[in-house]
Amino acid sequence: MMESWIDAQWTKERLKEAAGMFECDASDARKLGDFENYVYEVKKEGAPFILRITHSSHRTQIELEAEMKWINFLHRHGLNVSLSHQSSTGRLVEELPGEDGCFFVSLFDKAPGVAVKVNSDHFGEELFEKWGSLTGKMHATTKHYRDPSSKARMAWDEDDILNFDRYLPREDEEIIELGKRTIEEIRTFPQSEDTYGLIHSDIHHGNFFYDQRDGDLHVFDFDDSMWFYFASDIAIPLYYSSWSKHGGDPLHVRSAFGDGFLRSFLRGYQSECPVSKEWFLRIPQFLLLRDLTLYSVFHQKWDLANILQGEKELLDGLKKRLEQKEPMVDLDWEAIYDNR
Numbered sequence: 001m002m003e004s005w006i007d008a009q010w011t012k013e014r015l016k017e018a019a020g021m022f023e024c025d026a027s028d029a030r031k032l033g034d035f036e037n038y039v040y041e042v043k044k045e046g047a048p049f050i051l052r053i054t055h056s057s058h059r060t061q062i063e064l065e066a067e068m069k070w071i072n073f074l075h076r077h078g079l080n081v082s083l084s085h086q087s088s089t090g091r092l093v094e095e096l097p098g099e100d101g102c103f104f105v106s107l108f109d110k111a112p113g114v115a116v117k118v119n120s121d122h123f124g125e126e127l128f129e130k131w132g133s134l135t136g137k138m139h140a141t142t143k144h145y146r147d148p149s150s151k152a153r154m155a156w157d158e159d160d161i162l163n164f165d166r167y168l169p170r171e172d173e174e175i176i177e178l179g180k181r182t183i184e185e186i187r188t189f190p191q192s193e194d195t196y197g198l199i200h201s202d203i204h205h206g207n208f209f210y211d212q213r214d215g216d217l218h219v220f221d222f223d224d225s226m227w228f229y230f231a232s233d234i235a236i237p238l239y240y241s242s243w244s245k246h247g248g249d250p251l252h253v254r255s256a257f258g259d260g261f262l263r264s265f266l267r268g269y270q271s272e273c274p275v276s277k278e279w280f281l282r283i284p285q286f287l288l289l290r291d292l293t294l295y296s297v298f299h300q301k302w303d304l305a306n307i308l309q310g311e312k313e314l315l316d317g318l319k320k321r322l323e324q325k326e327p328m329v330d331l332d333w334e335a336i337y338d339n340r
Contacts, residue, residue: 001034001035001301002034002035002036002038002055003057003301005100006055006057006101007034009098009099009100009103010038010053010103014096014098014103015029015038015040015053017096018051018053018094018096018103018105019040019042019051021087021088021089021094021096021105022044022049022051022085022087022088022094022105022107023044023088024042024043024044024049024051024107025042025043025044026040026042026051028043029041029042029051032050035301036054036058036223037052037053037054037058037223038052038053038054039051039052039053040052040053041110048110049085049107049108049109049110050082050107050108050109050110050220051105051106051107052105052106052107052108052223053096053103053104053105054103054104054105054106054223055098055101055102055103055104056098056101056102056103056104057101059104059223060152061093061095061104062149062152063152063153063154064092064093064104064106065092065093065149065152066147066149066150066151066152066153067084067153067222067223067225068084068092068093068106069092069147069149069150070142070145070147070150070153070198070222070225071083071084071108071222072084073141073145073147074138074141074142077141078137078141079134079137079138079141079219080111080134080216080217080218080219081218081219081220081222082108082109082110082111082218082219082220083108083109084106084107084108085107085108085109087105087107092106093105093106094106108220111208111209111218111219111220112209112211112213112218113209113210113211113212113216113217113218114209114210114212115205115206115209115210116205116208116209116210117205118205118241118244118245122210123205123245125260125264126215126264127210127217128241128261128264128265128268129264129265129267129268130215130216130217130268131203131205131208131217131237131265131268132234132237132264132265132266132267132268132269132270132271133268133269133271133272134203134208134217134219134268135200135203135233135234135237135265135268135269136268136269136270136271136272136273137272137273138200138219138233139197139199139230139233139272139273140272140273142197142198142199143193143194143197145197145198150198153198153225153226153227154226154227155226155227155228156186156201156226156227156228156229156232157183157186157187159226159293161293161296161297161300162179162183162292162293162296163296164176164179164180164292164296167296167297167299167300168295168296168299169299172319174323175292175295175319175322175323178288178292178322178325179292179296182285182288182289182292183289185285186229186285186286186289189229189282191229195229195230195231195279196227196228196229196230197227197230198225198226198227199225199226199227199228199229199230199232199233200219200222200224200225200233201224201225201226201228201232201233201236202221202223202224202236203219203233203236203237204236204237204239204240204241204244205237205240205241205244206240207219207220207221208220229279229282229286230273230275230279231275231279231280231282231283231286232286232289234265234266234269234275234280234283234286235283235286235287235290236286236290237261237265238258238261238262238265238283238287238328238329239287239290239328241257241258241261242254242255242257242258242261242328242329243328245257247317251326251327251329251330252330254328254329255329255330255331257329258328258329258331259329259331259332259336262331262336263336263339263340266280266336266337266340267340270340277334277337277338280333280336280337281333281334281337283333284327284333287327287328287329288327290328291318291321291322291327291328292322294318295315295318295319295322298311298314298315298318299315302315
């Protein structure tokens with residue numbers, strides 16, 4: 001949920017004004033999300049669009065404009081991403097004043113298709129390979145992206161949520177130290193145009209739609225896009241698929257699923273963008289970083305004094321795995337790479 005002090009400023013009147021900036025009708029707006037942004041489905045000339053409202057405490061206007069320009073670059077080069085539209089004044093991002101800070105407004109195409117649930121018949125090898133192909137094509141295309149605005153997107157280690165001392169309690173000293181060591185280890189990885197660039201950073205199955213008419217995938221929600229290693233965008237789908245499908249199961253069950261998922265995903269990815277064995281073997285560090293990041297962001301977002309039972313179980317599970325150094329999946333990485 002959005003922080004309460006931001007939520008107190010957000011009103012139906014502001015929503016109507018935000019939609020009007022892009023000549024949209026919000027009278028029957030449907031809220032789709034409110035975790036880090038307010039996301040609504042609105043109408044424009046009878047067609048559905050996605051209106052996103054971001055508070056200035058979360059992103060700056062220049063960061064958001066950089067995100068929109070990259071999305072539209074990918075769209076121009078044939079990627080199935082949700083195009084960002086200009087407002088009635090020709091801007092990709094509009095500003096709406098608030099009592100404390102301001103709100104930034106942007107509009108996107110609504111992706112065709114439907115979300116794929118982990119219990120769906122479509123959640124299998126064919127989808128995983130297409131998922132990998134889409135991710136690989138995104139990386140291969142981005143390697144040629146030269147717009148100076150892209151530098152406005154933060155580097156991965158500038159993310160405030162990695163300030164574990166700030167968000168985690170003192171009793172989690174062991175996890176805090178693990179987080180610091182993990183960050184320092186990843187900082188030692190070499191950077192080049194083939195290994196490091198703008199990435200989506202959150203390509204899980206909730207951030208794309210599957211279009212049953214042609215079998216294509218359409219990715220959206222680039223809010224977490226940042227400068228990071230491309231290998232992280234391989235780790236994230238593996239992480240969330242294994243967790244969503246078998247989060248309550250033992251490590252060997254998650255790992256058995258993860259092995260099959262990654263083999264299919266990697267076939268698709270390598271068809272569009274090569275990844276070396278050296279980088280593939282670094283994926284476990286990116287999986288661990290996602291564990292640490294989620295543990296930190298949940299502490300930031302949730303009121304732990306009034307936490308819901310499901311949230312408590314999720315947080316306790318993460319804590320236990322981090323303390324026991326149990327990974328999301330434990331795979332034979334070399335065998336998967338050599339026999340994909």
